[in-house]
Amino acid sequence: MVESTRITSSGHTRVRTPSIPLTMPGRYTTGNVLAVTGWSHSTLYNRIKASKFPAPKKDGAMNYWDTSVVSSALGL
Numbered sequence: 250m251v252e253s254t255r256i257t258s259s260g261h262t263r264v265r266t267p268s269i270p271l272t273m274p275g276r277y278t279t280g281n282v283l284a285v286t287g288w289s290h291s292t293l294y295n296r297i298k299a300s301k302f303p304a305p306k307k308d309g310a311m312n313y314w315d316t317s318v319v320s321s322a323l324g325l
Contacts, residue, residue: 261289261290261291262278262279262280262283262290263280264280264283264284265278265280265281265283265284266281266284267281267284267285269316270316271285271316271319271320271323271325272316272320273316274315274316274317275315275316276308276313276314276315276316277313277314277315277316277319278311278312278313279293279305279312279313282314282319285319285323286323302322303318303322
């Protein structure tokens with residue numbers, strides 16, 4: 250499933266509840282990761298910069314994480 254991610258006027262991604270759980274194979278967009286972690290956009294990218302969270306993969310212009318990567322990064 251490809252979901253368009255909307256950008257707010259501040260340039261940050263809106264939180265989007267994921268349609269699949271972390272236990273199933275799939276992809277999470279930035280908005281999905283924000284919903285699962287409860288972090289802000291800035292916190293997510295600060296953690297990526299500090300190597301405390303894996304960097305996203307790219308599919309064209311869309312950033313995504315495999316659900317297994319998010320799950321292991323969160324220690325679930």
